[in-house]
Amino acid sequence: MEPILHEWGSLLLRWTHIIAGMAWIGSSFYFMHLDASLKATPDIPAGKGGEAWEVHGGGFYQVKKYLVAPSFLPEELGWHKWQSYATWLTGFFLLIWLYYYKSSIYLIDPAVMNLKPFVAFVIGMGGLALGWIAYDQLCRSRLGNNPMAVGVIVFVGVVVAAYLFQQVFSARAAFIHTGALMATIMSGNVFFVIIPNQHKVVAALKAGQVPDPYYGKTAKLRSGHNNYFTLPVVFLMISNHYPLTYSTPYAYVIVALSLVVGTVIRYYYNERHAGRGDKAWCWLVAAVCIILAIAISATTTPMGRTALGLPPLVSVAYARSGPPVEVPDDVQNIVMGRCSMCHASEPLYEGIVIAPRGVLLDTPEHIARNRDLIVVQAGLTHAMPPNNITELSQEDREVLKAWGAGK
Ligand code: HEC
Known part of the structure; x- marks a missing residue:
């Protein structure tokens, strides 16, 4: 929940x-x-404010500006701060x-x-x-x-x-x-x-x-x-x-x-x-x-760099990461079998050239780093794989959820 x-x-x-x-x-x-x-008017000299006419929503507005202040100040003022x-x-x-x-x-x-x-x-x-x-x-x-x-x-x-x-x-x-x-x-x-x-x-x-x-x-x-x-x-x-x-x-x-x-x-x-x-x-x-x-x-x-076919720069940190997490074999098999064709540094899935959203799921270490995202996207919701294109079964989703829950 x-x-x-x-x-x-x-x-x-x-x-x-x-x-x-x-x-x-x-x-x-x-x-x-x-x-x-703003344009100068007879009662407001140039540099001291001015007046503008505007049309909006079926009506006409006559707006005047007084710099520093008008001679008379009404009780109610509209403030713009919230x-x-x-x-x-x-x-x-x-x-x-x-x-x-x-x-x-x-x-x-x-x-x-x-x-x-x-x-x-x-x-x-x-x-x-x-x-x-x-x-x-x-x-x-x-x-x-x-x-x-x-x-x-x-x-x-x-x-x-x-x-x-x-x-x-x-x-x-x-x-x-x-x-x-x-x-x-x-x-x-x-x-x-x-x-x-x-x-x-x-x-x-x-x-x-x-x-x-x-x-x-x-x-x-x-x-x-x-x-x-x-x-x-x-x-x-x-x-x-x-x-x-x-x-x-x-x-x-x-x-x-x-x-x-x-x-x-x-x-x-x-x-x-x-x-x-x-x-x-x-x-x-x-x-x-x-x-x-x-x-x-x-x-x-x-x-x-992947899209351009250039070798990776060393030590470029990915945004998503976390402390080391244990990845059981069944989780690894599921993710490797159903996700990594798209979420790899060189995706195999046709039409995908770079790992979507920068999420890499091609090594145990990457899988571990992205545990929470995997659980949300493929366990708790069915957002991934897109349209369940790689046919992730409900049992496998349960395995991912159990992993997320630390079982
Ligand atoms: C067919 C290719 C494909 C497969 C297979 C696939 N994904 Fe994705 N994934 C995508 C695309 C495309 C996006 C970007 C979606 C977007 O931008 O809305 C994405 C986004 C994600 C994200 C990032 C979501 C976010 O908004 O932060 C995660 C996490 C993810 N996928 C996990 C998985 C997992 C886990 C699997 C396997 C169970 C999987 N994906 C299988 C294509 C794929």
């Missing part, structure tokens, strides 16, 4: 996480676009649910570093917290007045973090922790800076004072970072389902390339929406980076 509940828990958490993320990114893109389309908090909270629980609760499958790879689960937890959580503190201090330092310098340092910092995570965690976990670090910075910006600053401005206005423009300015810098982080973060989150992106010793380079791609694409749209023209070169840069990423993954991941 536990594996079924765990799968469902993971599905439900992921579902909520994606919906919350869509709401957050959607509203953030909406406000970026709105900001860029999209961000909900995204972070569900993402955090999903990380715990998968990577920390099942740390021997997803987080700890003895071939990289044989960590105790508690130590891995401290490193992972400590890494996220430290990343936020370093970033926050950077923005608050004197350098914070130089957005370009901050941008470059943040870029280098994220790539270094990706590299460091790779030195301690499984390849897949290293990737997701890099994404989680960036996402934590984004939510931290909303929670610790943008919303509190906005509250201070509102409080000043209610007290009849002129709000300090400093609050608006720092919030703007942080929300600019969030804007440029959006695309790379989503890339890191979804690419963790694609071993081609992370199961390479150069995963941190793929992270760097995704940062560049995301940044230039956001820049293109920001410039265009602000009426500063089409910066078509952005797409060229993005295309070159994506081609580079494909080339790196093709030549340095086990999947890529």
Whole structure:
């Protein structure tokens, strides 16, 4: 029962996480676009906000922006913060649910570093917290007045973090922790800076004072970072389902390339929406980076090298691994007979060129490493073999289940 509940828990958490993320990114893109389309009006001078007319869902909207604040502030204000908090909270629980609760499958790879689960937890959580503190201090330092310098340092910092995570965690976990670090910075910006600053401005206005423009300015810098982080973060989150992106010793380079791609694409749209023209070169840069990423993954991941007929690189760790497990002969015979024609480094099954999902089931060691996945995919559910193409019998499924249950 536990594996079924765990799968469902993971599905439900992921579902909520994606919906919350869509709401957050959607509203953030909406406000970026709105900001860029504001036109000055007689009552709002240029540089102090503006007005935009929009049409949506059968009605017309007249939206006005006041910078720093209007002369009159109504009691009720719509705040946009829960999209961000909900995204972070569900993402955090999903990380715990998968990577920390099942740390021997997803987080700890003895071939990289044989960590105790508690130590891995401290490193992972400590890494996220430290990343936020370093970033926050950077923005608050004197350098914070130089957005370009901050941008470059943040870029280098994220790539270094990706590299460091790779030195301690499984390849897949290293990737997701890099994404989680960036996402934590984004939510931290909303929670610790943008919303509190906005509250201070509102409080000043209610007290009849002129709000300090400093609050608006720092919030703007942080929300600019969030804007440029959006695309790379989503890339890191979804690419963790694609071993081609992370199961390479150069995963941190793929992270760097995704940062560049995301940044230039956001820049293109920001410039265009602000009426500063089409910066078509952005797409060229993005295309070159994506081609580079494909080339790196093709030549340095086990999947890529097998597909290209290249000899394997030594010591490239697969993402899924765990402590040594005993594989009884009957289990070995079943998996070798029903699964390894597809799940091998050189699959024999027609039409399959690389081990699906990077799951190798061709040696006792590989079978042992993937025990939990085998039990879920072929014992507890009938997901594997696909359409039961290799005719795995119910008795054999029972043998796999019993193995999983430790009998
Ligand atoms: C005909 C080829 C084939 C055979 C035989 C086969 N698989 Fe698979 N397997 C696949 C494909 C294709 C995928 C990827 C499915 C997807 O992407 O949704 C996959 C995915 C998997 C995964 C990864 C699931 C995930 O999402 O993490 C596991 C684990 C797995 N198979 C185990 C097995 C086991 C155990 C057997 C034998 C009982 C088996 N497979 C037999 C083709 C095969």
